[in-house]
Each structure stands twice: as structure tokens, then as C-alpha cells.
Amino acid sequence: MPFTQIAKSGNIRGIIFMVVGIFFMTSMDAVAKLLVEADYSVVQMLAIRGAVLLPLLLIWIGARGESHMIKTRQIGGHALRIAFGIFAPLLFFQSLKELPLADATVIFFISPFVMTALSVPLFKEKVGIHRWSAIFVGFAGVLFVLQPTSGLLKLEAFMVLAASLCYCGVMLTGRVLSQTETTFTIIFYSNLGLLVASGIASIFVWQPMPFMDLGLVVLMALLSLAGNICLVKSFALGEVGVITPFEYTALLWAVLLGYFVFGDFPALNVWIGVVVIAGSGLYMVYRENLRR
Numbered sequence: 001m002p003f004t005q006i007a008k009s010g011n012i013r014g015i016i017f018m019v020v021g022i023f024f025m026t027s028m029d030a031v032a033k034l035l036v037e038a039d040y041s042v043v044q045m046l047a048i049r050g051a052v053l054l055p056l057l058l059i060w061i062g063a064r065g066e067s068h069m070i071k072t073r074q075i076g077g078h079a080l081r082i083a084f085g086i087f088a089p090l091l092f093f094q095s096l097k098e099l100p101l102a103d104a105t106v107i108f109f110i111s112p113f114v115m116t117a118l119s120v121p122l123f124k125e126k127v128g129i130h131r132w133s134a135i136f137v138g139f140a141g142v143l144f145v146l147q148p149t150s151g152l153l154k155l156e157a158f159m160v161l162a163a164s165l166c167y168c169g170v171m172l173t174g175r176v177l178s179q180t181e182t183t184f185t186i187i188f189y190s191n192l193g194l195l196v197a198s199g200i201a202s203i204f205v206w207q208p209m210p211f212m213d214l215g216l217v218v219l220m221a222l223l224s225l226a227g228n229i230c231l232v233k234s235f236a237l238g239e240v241g242v243i244t245p246f247e248y249t250a251l252l253w254a255v256l257l258g259y260f261v262f263g264d265f266p267a268l269n270v271w272i273g274v275v276v277i278a279g280s281g282l283y284m285v286y287r288e289n290l291r292r
Contacts, residue, residue: 014238018246021230026105026253028223030261031216032089033096038213041205042093043198045217046086050195052221057188069184077177081186082193084169092163095156100264105254106145107160109277113138114168116284122172130287134280141276144269183232245285248278 035045061069072078095104113135119125127135146157170190177186209217234243251274258264266274 011238011242014234014236014243015246017230017234017237018243019249021227021234022247022250023253024223024227024230026101026250026257028220028227029092029096029105029254030101030257031220031223032093033101033262035213035216035220036093036097040207040209040213041202042090043201044206044209045093045220046089046194046198047202048214048217049221049224050191050198052218053225054188054191054195056225057184057191061184061188066184069182070188072181072185072189074177074181077173077181078186078189078193081170081173081177082190082197084166084173085190085194086197088163088166088170090163091159091166095159095163098154098156099160100266101258101262102251102254102264102266103145103270104156104160105250106266106270106273106277107142107157108164108167109248109251109281110138110142110161111164111167111171112281112284114165115171118168118172123175128287131284134284134287138277138280138284141273141280144276145273147269187228245282248281251278 032042032045036042061067092104092108116127116131117135120127142161174186255266258266
């Protein structure tokens with residue numbers, strides 16, 4: 001990637017927003033790990049997070065005087081996206097009770113390869129031999145992290161894989177909905193559905209939370225909101241092919257937060273997996289730039 005392409009002012013600002021946004025999102029995962037390790041139910045955490053985010057969205061749209069943006073004719077599409085959106089954080093956060101943050105984050109990065117592979121049957125996109133090769137190498141990197149022949153493969157690792165697949169579902173259904181729906185409409189119904197579903201489920205597992213722990217859940221919501229705002233701003237300012245590789249800073253933040261907050265340091269197989277997965281993903285971005 002030419003340096004002159006990166007050095008454009010819009011790209012530089014886009015990269016900064018991307019790096020900061022990814023840091024916020026990884027920090028949210030670290031806070032979630034603290035809470036699940038304290039034996040709080042994930043659905044309770046999601047319900048409180050939704051109760052914080054949804055009013056903020058309503059205040060924002062009310063201030064803009066654009067309440068018509070809530071209207072939709074794609075209830076079925078939103079319902080499918082909500083279902084994926086419930087299980088993605090539910091499974092990922094629950095896996096953090098046993099898995100180190102860095103390990104879970106590395107495994108979760110199988111999603112770009114899955115989405116690229118699914119774009120062929122779903123959207124009739126053309127994926128050449130170079131990108132197919134990168135997909136297979138990326139899968140190999142995930143398998144290296146999982147070490148399925150070691151006998152130490154945990155249920156939580158499968159939960160991360162399932163969460164990653166659900167995340168792919170969120171992204172792909174969002175892509176379909178974006179053809180007729182605004183970004184705000186998609187985000188609004190995702191949060192509304194998540195709040196309703198997690199709120200009902202949390203009735204059966206609810207436990208009182210000290211003010212400090214409740215504050216951590218609110219912090220999760222604010223980190224999620226700030227992270228998403230930064231990511232949207234990043235894509236608005238920079239070129240996709242330039243800023244997308246910086247999503248892989250999540251691996252760096254996960255290692256640092258895992259070490260300084262939880263005292264976890266990745267094993268050698270995880271480091272090798274990081275190199276293989278990140279390298280494969282960056283190569284896919286490179287090939288996409290060439291194709292364009």
C-alpha cells in the first residue's frame with residue numbers, strides 16, 4: 001500500500017478513529033470478562049447495557065427531529081439480525097469466563113474469512129485463488145490456536161467460534177438491510193430487540209448488583225457506543241482498503257489488556273496464530289485493493 005495513499009489527511013484521521021474505536025471495543029470485552037468471572041449472567045449484563053443504549057439512541061434521534069427513521073418494512077430481516085445479535089455477544093462474553101481475552105479474540109478473527117467465503121453464494125461475489133488461499137491459511141491459523149489434537153480443546157473455544165459465526169450473520173444481514181434501511185434504523189432495532197430478549201431472559205437469572213459492578217455494566221454500554229461511533233466515523237473519513245487492516249490492532253489491545261488486567265500472557269501457539277491470521281487477513285485486503 002503506497003505511503004502517499006495512507007498519508008492523505010482523511011485516511012490518517014480514519015486510521016486514528018479505527019484504532020481508538022477498536023480499543024474501546026476490546027476494552028468492553030475486558031470489562032465483560034471481569035463481570036462474568038464475578039458470576040454475573042451475561043443476559044443480565046446485556047439487558048442493563050441495552051437499557052442504557054436505547055434511551056441514548058432515542059434522545060439522539062429526538063434531538064435531530066427525525067423520528068421517521070424508526071419506521072421500517074423489514075421486520076423479518078431485523079428479527080433475523082436480532083437473533084444473530086443476541087447470540088454473538090452472549091456466547092463470546094460467556095466464553096471469557098474461562099478463556100484468556102487474547103485467545104478468544106484471536107479465535108474470533110475467523111469471521112473475516114467466513115464472511116468472504118459466504119459472499120460467494122450469498123452475494124455472487126467473485127473470490128479469486130489468492131483470496132481463497134488466504135481464507136484457508138486463516139482457518140489454519142485458527143486451528144493452530146485451537147490445537148484440536150492436543151486434547152485440551154475447551155467448550156469455550158467452540159463458543160467463540162459460534163459467536164464469530166453469529167457475528168458474520170449480523171454483518172451479512174446488515175448488508176442486506178442497508179439496501180433499504182438507514183444505518184440508524186438497523187442499529188435501533190438491533191438494540192431494541194437485544195434489550196427485549198435479554199430483559200425477558202434476565203428475569204430468571206437476575207441477581208442484585210453492587211453499585212460498583214452496575215457501574216461496570218454502564219461502562220460497557222458507553223464503551224460500546226463510543227467504539228461504534230469511532231468505527232462509523234473511521235469509515236466515513238478514510239478509504240476502506242486503507243483503514244480496514246487496522247482492525248487487527250484488536251489483537252494487540254487484547255494481549256495488553258489480558259496481561260495488565262488479568263495477568264494472562266498468550267502461549268506460543270497463540271502468537272503464531274496471531275501472525276498467520278493477521279497476515280492472511282492483510283493479504284486479503286491487499287488483493288481487494290488490487291482488484292479495485
